[in-house]
Amino acid sequence: MYIRTITRKNKNGPPVTYVQLAHNQRDPETGQVQAQVLHGLGRLDDLDVDALKRLVKSISRFLSPEDAMAACTGMPGSVEARRFLESRPMGGGFLLWAMWQRLGVHKP
Secondary structure: OEEEEEEEEOOOOOEEEEEEEEEEEEOOOOOOEEEEEEEEEEEHHHOOHHHHHHHHHHHHOOOOHHHHHHHHOOOOOOHHHOOOOOOOOOOHHHHHHHHHHHHOOOOO
């Protein structure tokens, strides 16, 4: 199962995007995979985000904390999905060194 979006253009208006819960099923006659819509969640611009949060909370009851974290990794926008480029020795280390010197902790 997955969440998908479908955009439709109205006859005399802007395009409207709908959010749907769907799953893929293979047609036994043709062998082609077809998306079967299980539930329409409504228009994207009028989506009930609180209802989606309740749904996620309800589903996560059946997952261990480790499985829930593993399910979230690799999602677009998550920290794990971003590529690490580099780390520079700035900020925290220099701040701690300046405080160490100012407080005189390094002197015997």
